[in-house]
Amino acid sequence: MNESVRKWADTFLPPAALCAMSAAIYLVFEYVPTAQGEGVVQRIFYFHVPIATMTYVAFGVVAVASAMFLWRGTLGWDRIAHASAEIGMLFCSLVLITGMMWARPRWNTWWTWDARLTTTLILWLIYAGYLMLRGSVGPTDQGARYAAILGIVGAVDIPIINRSVYWWRTIHPAVIVGREGTSGLTDPRMQVTLAVCFVAMILLYLWLLVVRLDGMRLRDRVEELRQRALREASALGTAA
Amino acid sequence: MLALIRKDLQIELRTKEALASLLLLALLMLVVLSFAFDPTSALRSESAPGALWVAVTFAGVSALNRSFVAERENDCLQGLLLCPVDRGTIYLAKTIANFLFMMAAQLVTVPIFVFFFNLPLSWGLVGVVASLGLGVFGLSAVGTLFAAVSVRTRAREIMLPLLLLPLIVPVFIAGVKVTARALADKPLADVAHWLHLMIGFDVVFLVVGWLVFEYAVEE
Numbered sequence: 001m002n003e004s005v006r007k008w009a010d011t012f013l014p015p016a017a018l019c020a021m022s023a024a025i026y027l028v029f030e031y032v033p034t035a036q037g038e039g040v041v042q043r044i045f046y047f048h049v050p051i052a053t054m055t056y057v058a059f060g061v062v063a064v065a066s067a068m069f070l071w072r073g074t075l076g077w078d079r080i081a082h083a084s085a086e087i088g089m090l091f092c093s094l095v096l097i098t099g100m101m102w103a104r105p106r107w108n109t110w111w112t113w114d115a116r117l118t119t120t121l122i123l124w125l126i127y128a129g130y131l132m133l134r135g136s137v138g139p140t141d142q143g144a145r146y147a148a149i150l151g152i153v154g155a156v157d158i159p160i161i162n163r164s165v166y167w168w169r170t171i172h173p174a175v176i177v178g179r180e181g182t183s184g185l186t187d188p189r190m191q192v193t194l195a196v197c198f199v200a201m202i203l204l205y206l207w208l209l210v211v212r213l214d215g216m217r218l219r220d221r222v223e224e225l226r227q228r229a230l231r232e233a234s235a236l237g238t239a240a
Numbered sequence: 241m242l243a244l245i246r247k248d249l250q251i252e253l254r255t256k257e258a259l260a261s262l263l264l265l266a267l268l269m270l271v272v273l274s275f276a277f278d279p280t281s282a283l284r285s286e287s288a289p290g291a292l293w294v295a296v297t298f299a300g301v302s303a304l305n306r307s308f309v310a311e312r313e314n315d316c317l318q319g320l321l322l323c324p325v326d327r328g329t330i331y332l333a334k335t336i337a338n339f340l341f342m343m344a345a346q347l348v349t350v351p352i353f354v355f356f357f358n359l360p361l362s363w364g365l366v367g368v369v370a371s372l373g374l375g376v377f378g379l380s381a382v383g384t385l386f387a388a389v390s391v392r393t394r395a396r397e398i399m400l401p402l403l404l405l406p407l408i409v410p411v412f413i414a415g416v417k418v419t420a421r422a423l424a425d426k427p428l429a430d431v432a433h434w435l436h437l438m439i440g441f442d443v444v445f446l447v448v449g450w451l452v453f454e455y456a457v458e459e
Contacts, residue, residue: 070452070455122406122409125405125406126406126407128402129402129403129406132399132402133389133390133393133399133403136393136394136395136399137392137393137394142392142458145455145456145458146389146392146393146456148455149385149386149389149452149455149456150386150389150403152448152452153382153385153386153407153445153448153452154407156444156445156448157407157410160410160437160440160441160444161409161410163410163437164409164410164413164414164437165409165413167413167433167434167437168413168417
């Protein structure tokens with residue numbers, strides 16, 4: 001990421017994300033009408049769906065950045081993959097939590113082994129493993145390569161997992177089918193709210209990404225300075 | 241490549257270490273799972289395929305772990321990498337060797353499984369072995385890649401199952417489905433989509449593993 005883009009992102013993204021998020025919260029709680037026959041809890045949908053979409057986007061970014069890292073070997077791609085995996089993890093957890101909050105009153109159960117739920121859970125587990133792997137090898141070149149391998153394999157696996165859990169559940173009678181299909185966003189106010197929520201989540205993702213990338217860059221810089229200081233100190237020691 | 245496979249198999253035949261531990265572990269799993277699922281009740285045909293696959297998967301994970309830990313001792317992996325062969329070839333050889341080990345273990349595990357769960361001896365068992373073959377190959381294709389990765393991490397024994405188990409979910413589900421079908425002695429045509437899924441999984445991850453293995457073993 002070059003200097004001018006970073007500067008621009010640092011000044012523009014925080015206020016933009018903050019405004020969009022405030023607008024989204026206002027719209028969800030005040031402006032949008034509750035969908036007929038759905039109850040107030042239905043409003044969580046405006047956060048749930050954009051977050052779910054961004055989860056997949058985040059893990060898609062992990063896969064692309066991982067492939068680019070293995071191909072080019074530049075550290076920047078590795079940092080993007082790492083940061084995106086962390087944010088994806090956060091979003092994925094939020095999807096599961098908001099989904100459960102909605103499912104309890106609506107489906108009368110916290111959890112059901114529906115294809116979408118199961119895929120999301122396994123996605124979460126794969127990327128939990130990804131972050132564990134990162135932690136276990138440390139911020140070395142080797143760790144970056146290992147993580148990249150998992151980033152690619154995980155992304156290739158997701159469609160296959162989705163297919164398998166879909167078949168697994170549809171052979172048995174499904175507990176619930178077609179949840180979005182039933183409500184339908186007929187009211188234009190609903191469409192506006194959903195669009196604003198999407199924008200808010202995209203901005204939030206980008207902002208967090210930039211913050212994490214800055215953090216990683218600074219961490220590497222500190223490490224570099226520390227190494228140099230150690231070298232100089234030892235050089236002084238031998239001179240004396 | 242054949243030489244590499246032969247090397248692995250020869251070590252195994254001389255020590256019989258991995259195969260013995262693999263067998264014992266699978267056997268123990270089946271015993272423990274029999275306690276969990278009461279194999280004498282009417283439920284046994286429901287739980288049997290799952291029990292077999294849990295045993296196969298966990299025994300397989302530890303066998304995969306071992307396959308690279310052994311290479312690490314005395315820096316054998318270093319020597320292997322110095323061989324004038326492509327890294328992808330080493331990966332294929334390792335995958336096939338691991339596959340052959342696990343299948344050799346199945347030759348004993350499956351009969352024990354049949355006795356313990358009181359299953360009828362029928363031609364359906366051919367289907368069970370076929371599904372095991374496809375599933376174990378997928379397990380070996382993904383597992384060999386990540387065994388090479390996890391052997392260099394700090395928590396190596398625990399890291400492999402953490403990475404591997406979520407990735408092999410499709411194979412696991414498909415294996416259980418096909419096994420259940422085969423044990424019920426019904427034609428496998430109804431579960432053809434599961435067989436295709438397993439074949440697809442095997443092919444996809446063999447190719448991916450072959451492509452990225454060099455990054456896993458590079459120093």
